[in-house]
Amino acid sequence: MENSRNIKKRIRYKDNEEEPATRQPMVLSERHRRYIRYALRRANDAPDQMFRLGCVIVKHCAVISSGTNNMKKTHPRAIGYDYPFLHAELDAMIGVDADILHGSTIYVARQRASSIGLAKPCSFCLAQMRKFGIKEVYYTTYGGGIEYMDLR
Numbered sequence: 001m002e003n004s005r006n007i008k009k010r011i012r013y014k015d016n017e018e019e020p021a022t023r024q025p026m027v028l029s030e031r032h033r034r035y036i037r038y039a040l041r042r043a044n045d046a047p048d049q050m051f052r053l054g055c056v057i058v059k060h061c062a063v064i065s066s067g068t069n070n071m072k073k074t075h076p077r078a079i080g081y082d083y084p085f086l087h088a089e090l091d092a093m094i095g096v097d098a099d100i101l102h103g104s105t106i107y108v109a110r111q112r113a114s115s116i117g118l119a120k121p122c123s124f125c126l127a128q129m130r131k132f133g134i135k136e137v138y139y140t141t142y143g144g145g146i147e148y149m150d151l152r
Helices: 030-044 088-093 123-131
Strands: 011-013 025-027 052-059 062-068 105-111 136-140 146-150
Touching (some): 030 105, 030 136, 062 088, 088 123
Antiparallel strands (some): 011 025, 052 105
């Protein structure tokens, strides 16, 4: 299993630009990598060991909630969606007041059997994040990279 401390330092680009030539590079701080490592630790706590995803919600440099994927649970918001099991992002958002979620940042990570995997939020989770005013998302990619999406 890849050590969560070995998350690669990569320059990624904001996801809200259409043309790659106009994209601005973003350098990740140690603080962002620390929250991703925390999300990876939560992923290892996931009840379903096949899809180990963890999520951490941060506001003003404080963790306000965390969650994991759960194939055995669902939530009324997910009814009618293609994958109605409880995603880590939704698990972390449940029970947190909307005023607290507004302006926060979400970190999502996937721990595979021998490496870090892609944890890009699905369209349903992204819609829920936008609904509650979450401003940005950082997520792991294959091989331990980290990417960013601006939801504002």
